[in-house]
Amino acid sequence: MTNLVKRISRPAALTAATAAGLLVALAAAPSASAATESAAPECVQYSQSWRYANVFNGCGETVAVTVEYTNGQWAPCRVIEPGQSATFAGYGTDGNYVTGLRTCDPAATSGA
Numbered sequence: 001m002t003n004l005v006k007r008i009s010r011p012a013a014l015t016a017a018t019a020a021g022l023l024v025a026l027a028a029a030p031s032a033s034a035a036t037e038s039a040a041p042e043c044v045q046y047s048q049s050w051r052y053a054n055v056f057n058g059c060g061e062t063v064a065v066t067v068e069y070t071n072g073q074w075a076p077c078r079v080i081e082p083g084q085s086a087t088f089a090g091y092g093t094d095g096n097y098v099t100g101l102r103t104c105d106p107a108a109t110s111g112a
Contacts, residue, residue: 040065040101044080053088053098055080066104069096077104 043059046067057063057080067075067088073096078086091097 037103051090056085065101077106
């Protein structure tokens with residue numbers, strides 16, 4: 001057994017341990033897409049550029065929203081007060097455009 005341990009290089013063992021830890025963390029974290037509910041109200045609007053997608057809450061109440069993108073990616077759930085805005089990732093150099101806004105449960109995506 002000690003010969004086997006000596007044969008495994010430290011970088012390889014560290015990489016394997018890091019990968020295992022990452023897999024455990026990803027499995028334990030809830031996905032943002034699992035927390036999505038329905039389309040955001042029409043009073044919640046967005047504008048986007050290559051770097052940012054700005055979401056403005058024009059509603060009279062607080063909303064929790066996430067942004068969905070053309071590649072199926074979801075942004076973290078954000079709570080936006082009436083008259084306030086939040087900034088999400090834009091479409092970037094690969095053209096990953098926003099396809100819509102969805103309501104979400106912030107507690108489901110925060111790991112709480």
